[in-house]
Amino acid sequence: MDRLHYSYPSPHDYVFNKLLYALRMEKAARQRYLQDPEGFTAAYAIRPEQAAALRSMDPLKMGAAGAHPLLGFMAALLLKMDTESQKFTQY
Amino acid sequence: MGRIVAAFGVAHAPQILAAPETEDQAQLAAVHAAFESMRQTLVARRPEAFLIIGNDHLESFFLDAFPALAVYTGLRCEGSFGRYTYAFPVHEALSSALLHEAIAAGFDLAFSQAAVFGHEFLVPMHFVLKGLDIPVVPIFVNGYVPPQPLPRRCYDFGAALARIIERRPESVAVMATGGLSHYPGTERYGNPDFEFDRRILRLVEGGGVEEIVAISAEELDAAGNVELRSWITLLGMIGKAPGTVLTYQPSWHHGYAMVSWDLT
Numbered sequence A: 001m002d003r004l005h006y007s008y009p010s011p012h013d014y015v016f017n018k019l020l021y022a023l024r025m026e027k028a029a030r031q032r033y034l035q036d037p038e039g040f041t042a043a044y045a046i047r048p049e050q051a052a053a054l055r056s057m058d059p060l061k062m063g064a065a066g067a068h069p070l071l072g073f074m075a076a077l078l079l080k081m082d083t084e085s086q087k088f089t090q091y
Numbered sequence B: 001m002g003r004i005v006a007a008f009g010v011a012h013a014p015q016i017l018a019a020p021e022t023e024d025q026a027q028l029a030a031v032h033a034a035f036e037s038m039r040q041t042l043v044a045r046r047p048e049a050f051l052i053i054g055n056d057h058l059e060s061f062f063l064d065a066f067p068a069l070a071v072y073t074g075l076r077c078e079g080s081f082g083r084y085t086y087a088f089p090v091h092e093a094l095s096s097a098l099l100h101e102a103i104a105a106g107f108d109l110a111f112s113q114a115a116v117f118g119h120e121f122l123v124p125m126h127f128v129l130k131g132l133d134i135p136v137v138p139i140f141v142n143g144y145v146p147p148q149p150l151p152r153r154c155y156d157f158g159a160a161l162a163r164i165i166e167r168r169p170e171s172v173a174v175m176a177t178g179g180l181s182h183y184p185g186t187e188r189y190g191n192p193d194f195e196f197d198r199r200i201l202r203l204v205e206g207g208g209v210e211e212i213v214a215i216s217a218e219e220l221d222a223a224g225n226v227e228l229r230s231w232i233t234l235l236g237m238i239g240k241a242p243g244t245v246l247t248y249q250p251s252w253h254h255g256y257a258m259v260s261w262d263l264t
Helices: A012-024 A027-035 A037-042 A049-055 A057-064 A071-083 B014-018 B025-045 B090-105 B119-128 B150-166 B194-205 B208-211 B217-222 B230-237
Strands: B003-010 B049-054 B067-070 B076-081 B084-089 B111-112 B136-141 B173-176 B243-250 B255-261
Touching: A012 A049, A012 A071, A027 A037, A027 A071, A037 A049, A049 A057, A057 A071, B003 B025, B003 B150, B003 B230, B014 B025, B014 B119, B025 B119, B025 B150, B025 B173, B025 B243, B025 B255, B049 B119, B049 B150, B049 B230, B067 B090, B076 B119, B084 B119, B090 B150, B111 B194, B119 B173, B136 B150, B136 B230, B150 B208, B150 B230, B173 B230, B194 B208, B194 B230, B194 B243, B194 B255, B208 B230
Parallel strands: B003 B173, B049 B136, B049 B173, B067 B111
Antiparallel strands: B003 B255, B067 B136, B076 B084, B243 B255
16 A cells, blocks of 8 residues: 555644534534534635535545545434434444 | 452443343342352452553543543542442552553553443442442453454563552552453444353463463454453463452353452
């Protein structure tokens, strides 16, 4: 395997990871994101490809854009749980 | 004199407690039965402290500062999972002694007095500490944020912890929470490396510690076993005692391994 599944987080991706960390840790942040994704994201200086990956809420795309895999995974999962159901699906 | 009276290695996947429809419920029942067997061991041995070694999933710590090795020295081990909220008492005297004496022994630990705990600690403690009043000592070994401590370093750290416990008055149960193979957030999430897990479990049963410690960081990552560092730290604490595999359940996303070491 050429690439690690979990690699050193680049400081160039720090702001993107910080955004995902907020979504992962704070229900209030997820609620703000769900109400106004563009407004929420505007507070973070992320790159266009990161914004596109965020909109997709696909953990693999977020990972490819610099997210730590656990942060993209958990942010997407918790947003899904907040919106769709109280049940854990595909956790 | 301090003594390690029980040792366990466990999986901690959120599904074990949440039990969603995506899971094979018979597999989860086997994991639950193994947790209950461990709980019964705690009931019988009555340890005065429960030391639990886990890998933060970027909840307790973040990129502002990420420790390689850390001990929690706060008063309570707190966190929530789904509808559950936890506040386990911490064995303050032992956690503080481990911090000070590990530093004195050359292991430059970070410490936290206010970390939030995630499922890697809470799920196992939910099952094994149910109805018991044993104060905990949480230890963090970086598994997910490279560069992580080398397996050899984790082993040596565990050995240092055991030497400190030998000089302490408390009897201690130890648990490694993590693994085995799984790849959360990556393209291999649905394809764990069960062969690697079976090799590890054969070595655990045979006391093959040296071969486990010789595994490289790259191999651990490739095998979905970055969390094995918790187990390797525990092996450093107990040496070559052969483990008993209570159950191994290969699920669609995770190799659930539950091991107990009989140290009596």
